[in-house]
Amino acid sequence: MRVVTLEEHFTVPSLVARYVSREAITRRGYAARTVLPGRVNPLDLLPEIGEKRLASMDEAGITVQVLSWSGPGADLVDGADGVALARETNDALAQAIARHPDRFAGFAQLPMREPEAAAKELTRAVRELGFLGALINGTTADRFLDQPLFEPILAAAEALDVPLYLHPHLAPEAVRKAYYGNLPSNSGAVLEAAGWGWHSETAIHVLRLVLSGALDRHRKLKLIIGHMGEGLPMMLARCDQVLEAYIPHLSRSISRTILDQVWITTSGIFSEPPFLAALLTFGIDRIMYSVDYPYAANDRGRAFLEKLSLAPADVAKLAHANADRLLGLTAKAA
Numbered sequence: 001m002r003v004v005t006l007e008e009h010f011t012v013p014s015l016v017a018r019y020v021s022r023e024a025i026t027r028r029g030y031a032a033r034t035v036l037p038g039r040v041n042p043l044d045l046l047p048e049i050g051e052k053r054l055a056s057m058d059e060a061g062i063t064v065q066v067l068s069w070s071g072p073g074a075d076l077v078d079g080a081d082g083v084a085l086a087r088e089t090n091d092a093l094a095q096a097i098a099r100h101p102d103r104f105a106g107f108a109q110l111p112m113r114e115p116e117a118a119a120k121e122l123t124r125a126v127r128e129l130g131f132l133g134a135l136i137n138g139t140t141a142d143r144f145l146d147q148p149l150f151e152p153i154l155a156a157a158e159a160l161d162v163p164l165y166l167h168p169h170l171a172p173e174a175v176r177k178a179y180y181g182n183l184p185s186n187s188g189a190v191l192e193a194a195g196w197g198w199h200s201e202t203a204i205h206v207l208r209l210v211l212s213g214a215l216d217r218h219r220k221l222k223l224i225i226g227h228m229g230e231g232l233p234m235m236l237a238r239c240d241q242v243l244e245a246y247i248p249h250l251s252r253s254i255s256r257t258i259l260d261q262v263w264i265t266t267s268g269i270f271s272e273p274p275f276l277a278a279l280l281t282f283g284i285d286r287i288m289y290s291v292d293y294p295y296a297a298n299d300r301g302r303a304f305l306e307k308l309s310l311a312p313a314d315v316a317k318l319a320h321a322n323a324d325r326l327l328g329l330t331a332k333a334a
Contacts, residue, residue, distance in 0.1 A: 001316070002063045004323040005301070006107075007165065007226045007267035007290040009070035011046040012092050016072060019085040024076040029170040029192070045294035046070055049096040053293075054103060060298035062291070063320070064102075066327070067093060068135035068165065069109040075140045075169075082111040086121050094129040105329065106131045107165055112140040115149050119156035126160050132327040133162035133224075138169020138198075144205050146212035154218050163222040163263070163326060166205050168198030168230075194268065194295070202230040207239070210257045213249060219261070222326065226267035226290060228274040232258065233281040259286070263326060266318075268292035270304035284314045288323045 045052070049067065057065060074086040089109045097104045108125035110118040125131040134157065136145065145154065145166070157164050171179065171192055180192040191197060202225055209215050209223070225232070236255040243254055252260065264282055266275065267290035278287055291301035305319065324330040 001061070002320040003061055003289065003302075003305070004064045004066070004320045004329065005062055005267075005290045005293070006066035006224070006288060006323055006327070007167070007265050008065040008067055008293045009046060009295070010049050010067050010093070010096075011070050012089060013047055015085055015088055015092070019074075019081050020072045020076050025072045027173070028072065028076055029173065029176055030072055040294075042294040049093075049104065050099075054100065056293070056298045057103065060291075060302040062298060062302070064105060064329070065293070066105045066107060066132060066323075067096070068107040068167070069093075069137075071137050071169065073109055073137065075110075075112040075137055077111070078113050082113050083117045083121065085109075086111040086118070087124075090121070090125050090129060090131070094131075097130075105327070108134040110134050110136065110153065112136065112150075112153075115152045119152035122153065122156050122162075123160060126162055131162075132329070133157065133164060133222075135165040135167050137167050138201060138205065139172065142172040144208045146208045146214045154214060154221055158218045158221045161220070161222075163224050165224040165226075166202055167226065168193070168202045171197055171201060199227055199230045202227075203232050203235070206230070206232065206258065206262060207254070210250070210254055211243075211247065215257050215261055216251050221261060223262045224265065224288075224326075225262060226265045226292065228266055228269040229264040229278050229282065232262075233264075233274070233277040236281055255281075259283075262286070263288060263322070265290035266301070266304070268296045270296075270300055272308070275308065284310070284317050285322060287318055288326070289318050289320075 069089055073089070074082045077085055086109045093106045097106055108122055108131045110121055112118055122134050170176070176192060180188040180197065183191065206223065206225060215221060236258065239254040250257070259282065263286050264278060265288045289305055291298050308315070310318065
């Protein structure tokens with residue numbers, strides 16, 4: 001069976017070292033986390049886009065990975081250096097894809113602190129490099145995408161008819177201290193990130209795009225979010241119930257807007273209760289299988305896919321057909 005995954009990450013350490021200052025990395029909240037003995041550190045796997053990655057894909061029956069940058073990255077760098085980092089990253093990814101065009105595809109990294117340049121880089125990445133959209137890591141300088149300065153990026157993605165993948169990022173410093181500070185060992189850092197904070201932050205990101213009217217202004221804009229919908233499947237009805245009496249400026253309900261313009265992936269969440277919530281709210285046509293490699297293991301993701309009780313046609317939609325359709329991969333399908 002053809003299997004496409006689309007929240008799968010890489011990095012180029014030499015580019016990070018060249019363009020991103022240690023001060024910027026520290027200020028954004030990146031912190032060393034101690035991996036317990038016997039566990040693989042996923043950071044060690046990020047730079048490799050070749051035989052080891054392909055072997056892991058083969059073992060888990062993954063046909064195509066859509067690759068995206070794992071921070072720190074251009075969202076931390078102002079001006080021409082940020083633009084150069086994004087451009088060189090995208091060029092490096094394009095070269096890796098060219099070596100294995102039937103196995104890899106790409107989402108662009110964008111110089112988010114320079115929105116006009118980011119729109120141009122997205123256009124270049126799609127039209128010249130063949131990328132399928134862009135992945136955006138959370139807030140930029142503590143600002144969500146609903147802010148007016150990011151309008152060029154939303155407009156470019158809409159015009160190009162490619163999705164923006166809204167990925168989590170670390171919390172702004174004030175939030176980090178208030179919510180995740182003063183906890184022992186790695187607890188605060190993990191709670192802030194994959195343990196909880198990432199998911200609520202991305203849900204808020206989507207809700208801000210709805211409540212600000214940005215998605216009404218860009219009704220053809222397509223968004224992807226991971227981790228089984230970042231908690232939104234459970235909360236959509238609640239959002240409608242609570243907010244409908246207070247919001248006069250939107251043309252659609254909260255849930256209708258999200259169900260019209262957002263797709264979700266299974267990345268990193270391999271248990272059935274959240275999948276059932278996603279299935280009951282978003283429907284099988286809006287859910288796409290993903291792993292979140294190397295932060296999650298390909299074999300564990302595949303085991304989850306295999307145990308789902310779905311009709312064969314729905315398994316095909318989840319495994320590849322929805323992604324093929326959304327990303328325009330059908331022509332490349334094996």
